[in-house]
Amino acid sequence: MACTNCSTGTTDGVPKGCNNNGSCGTGSCNKLTVFDWLANMSLPSGQEPFDCVEVRFKNGRKEFFRNTEKLSLSIGDIVATEASPGHDVGIISLAGELVKIQMKKKAVDHLGELPKVYRKASQKDIDIWSTARNKEETIKVKAREIAIALKLEMKISDVEVQGDNSKVTFYYTANERVDFRQLIKDFAREFSTRIEMKQVGFRQEAARLGGIGSCGRELCCSTWLTDFRSVNTAAARYQQLSLNPQKLAGQCGKLKCCLNYELDTYLDALKDFPSMDTKLHTDKGTAVCQKVDIFKELMWFSYENQSALWHVLTVSQVKEILAENKQSRKIAAIEDYAVEITKEIEKNFQNAVGQDSLTRFDKPKGKPNKNKKRRKPATINKKNAPKKE
Incomplete structure (x- = not known):
């Protein structure tokens, strides 16, 4: 999953990469890419274009904004948007009439009050945004050290710095409720900025980190899966799978999402079966x-x-x-x-394994040929034989 910027310009066989970590300006680096199938269609006469756009930020976060200035925006444009406090910088992921359908799907009222798009990002905005993104890794390492020093049962999985460098959002996972009042004070003293904490699930954390599943392919949650449905052991029982936690659990430590993929087919097939309690x-x-x-x-x-x-x-x-x-x-x-x-x-029944010998590829050992004539022992020529003294 890479755009043309990531796959070209190699040096010594190593891809150059765009160093945007999933927020590539081309919009084709990640699963959040949207194909605007209405882009080549013109609006009917007298109808104005829809005044809302969808903007993508880091960690798969998408929000809707109102284009009050009637800017000419298209997919891939970098814009400065309203935030609290200050402004944030994101990339247009969808514009036009498809935004109205997306807002309806996510139950967002397009007639209600929405934050607005300030302007297209200037070079100064992009420079500040790039500087903020470059220091996220350093902040994450320091934040983990502070959390460990306070002995908190939590894991800081990712950090997002706002586009104007006025706020830092820490994403963390935890099994139980965490009292991080002292942690926020230490963060504010260390980073001298506004702090916000957001708890995410283990599945969302695995989706951001990515990896390879037991099937040998990239994780579904990090490539195309966007909604995480609950998975329970009943799905494994219906599919006659052994309840082995090591095989049923994914990299997030929870049951694999793929247990739900064929569950409906199994349930339809089991309708014709008598009950197991028969x-x-x-x-x-x-x-x-x-x-x-x-x-x-x-x-x-x-x-x-x-x-x-x-x-x-x-x-x-x-x-x-x-x-x-x-x-x-x-x-x-x-x-x-x-x-x-x-x-x-x-x-x-056909025994497919027994049709061929498992040792059929082994090199056969040669058997001695009994009919082969034995070599006669070498005879010494009497003329050249050494004389006896």
Whole structure:
């Protein structure tokens, strides 16, 4: 995920990079890029362009501003916007009629009171903004040292300095409530500016830091995922996954977001399955469900007094037995049904691994050829033989 500025101008094979850390002026460095599909369409006669714009700041923060000065703004322009206190500097991420749709999606009243865009950023504004962004890493390191000295159970994950260098926002994660009154005093004394603390979730922190998931690809939260839905262990149970915390947890320490991706498909497939609490009544005893294979539509049952011996049945066979039980009739044994399905499975089963030997790529060892003639021992020429003394 890089723009043309990041991928060109290499020196010794190392990309030059734009050093904007996700706020590239080209607007194509990150997942917050928006394609304006109305850009080439002209407005009907007599209609004025929408007077609100969407501005992107650091850490994925987006806010809406009113263009009261009727400036000619387009995606990628750097603007100075109203802030409290002073002003902030951001990049236009969306302009035009699509802003109205985005505001409706986020439940923002476009007729209400909104902060305004002051002007297009001048070179002086950009220089101050760049200087502020360059010192964020130093501030973050010093802030962590102060938090550790106060023995606070929190982690300062990122720092954002306002565009006019008048306020610093600290993003932190914590498991419990943190009393940081003394921390703010120390920060104000150390950095001589206004301090603001914002708590973020562990998923949002992982989205900003980025990384590679267990699938071998970039994290979804750092590339395209913008809304974080709650994930619980029930999603893993429905998908017949083992409840292993090391495998189900992502880099944020919470359950992986991808557990929700196929959950709806599994739930639709399970609608045709009898409940896991289903019991089959037979003359041999009561059988309970032990396992379900959603893709093959198979269910495994065992008798209550023989829990180690499982019998496989299809979903249609289970429904047939349940229909008999509903009419107060018992079948002889589930083995009668299990034998049929077992033969069918064995007939369709193909051992793909056993078709070829695992050592087929090994270099074969040569066998000695018994028919090969043995070499005769070398004979000494009597003429050249040494004489006996």
